Amino acid sequence: MNTGESGRTVQKGISLLIPTLEPEKVRVGYAVGQIEILLSSVKGRAKARNALALRSQGSYLLFVDSDVELSREVVSHYIRPAYASNTVISYEGNNQKLCTRIFGIPRDLFFKIGGFDETFDLGEDLEIGYRLEKCGIKSEIIPKERVKHLKKETSFRWFVSYLIRARLSLRYHAYRLLLPVNRKNDVIGFPILVTAFYRYFFDNRRENVRS
Numbered sequence: 243m244n245t246g247e248s249g250r251t252v253q254k255g256i257s258l259l260i261p262t263l264e265p266e267k268v269r270v271g272y273a274v275g276q277i278e279i280l281l282s283s284v285k286g287r288a289k290a291r292n293a294l295a296l297r298s299q300g301s302y303l304l305f306v307d308s309d310v311e312l313s314r315e316v317v318s319h320y321i322r323p324a325y326a327s328n329t330v331i332s333y334e335g336n337n338q339k340l341c342t343r344i345f346g347i348p349r350d351l352f353f354k355i356g357g358f359d360e361t362f363d364l365g366e367d368l369e370i371g372y373r374l375e376k377c378g379i380k381s382e383i384i385p386k387e388r389v390k391h392l393k394k395e396t397s398f399r400w401f402v403s404y405l406i407r408a409r410l411s412l413r414y415h416a417y418r419l420l421l422p423v424n425r426k427n428d429v430i431g432f433p434i435l436v437t438a439f440y441r442y443f444f445d446n447r448r449e450n451v452r453s
Contacts, residue, residue, distance in 0.1 A: 250299060252349065253277050256325055257300030261290035262308035274304065274317050288358035288366040291342070292451040295349075295357055302328070303352055305345040311390045312344075320384045321346060330374065330381040333389060340371025340381055344389065351379070357451025365406035372414045400424075404431045408438035412446055 255277035262268055265281045277300050284290040291305055302325045306312065310333075312321070321344075324331035328348045335341025345367070355373055358366045374381065407419040420435060422428045 250296075252301055253299050255300045256302045256304050256321075256346075257294075257298035257349075259291065259294035259298060259303060259305045260308055261287060261294060261305070264308065268308045269311055270306075274312060274321055276300065276304070286360065286363060287342075288360045288362055291366075292357045292360060295352060295451060298349070301349050303347055303349050305342055305347075307343045310343055313388070313390060316344075316384060316388055320382070320388075324382055330379055331384060332371075332381040334383045334386045335367070337368055337371075339368050340374065342367040342370075344384055353451065356448065360449040360451075361447065362406070362409075364402055365410070368406060368410060369413075372410055372416065376414060400427050401431060401434055404435040405438045408435055409442045409446055412439065412442050413448075 256274055258270070258274060258276040258279045260268055260270075260279070260281050261284070262281055263283050263285070265283060268281060270279060278298065280294050280297055282290045282294045282297075284293045294305070295303055304321065304325075320331060324346050330348075330351070331344070331346040333341045333344040335343060355370070355377060357370075359369050362369050371381070411417050411419040420439070422432060424431070
């Protein structure tokens with residue numbers, strides 16, 4: 243054992259962390275050999291995950307959305323090897339950076355990079371994905387066809403993506419995010435993108451995990 247942030251005792255093992263506003267509906271599925279299972283009903287995806295990380299005691303943090311059921315195959319073929327090698331692992335989502343539907347990361351690395359940015363209500367997975375990439379850290383991928391969902395994936399309001407793209411393009415110099423991607427939405431969305439770009443040019447602060 244050793245002492246982590248805020249004097250918390252850290253144990254070798256996995257902390258299974260589940261952000262949810264409906265804890266009574268959570269189904270963990272196949273056990274991962276974790277030392278603890280923690281749930282958080284804090285509003286806001288980034289805030290909920292940071293709150294869970296601060297409460298945890300494991301040396302490896304495994305974030306799992308409440309609509310995911312872990313199978314024996316996913317645990318044995320993907321999660322346990324990632325824990326054993328102390329590497330980052332994530333679910334194969336619809337974006338090209340990182341999806342936190344399942345997201346495993348060594349505890350010390352999570353706090354070193356500041357955890358999730360709490361100024362992002364949505365797109366926090368993309369933001370931390372870009373941040374890890376900037377640090378030269380790649381994520382091993384869990385193929386989406388290997389994961390069972392208890393409910394269908396949902397998409398957020400389309401115009402929010404333009405705000406996220408503007409912020410990330412500025413923060414990580416990923417200016418390709420400013421290029422048109424959807425003809426149907428870009429007629430209205432592109433002016434939103436330009437406006438957001440100038441807004442976040444002057445205020446694009448990050449709120450790291452609060453220890």
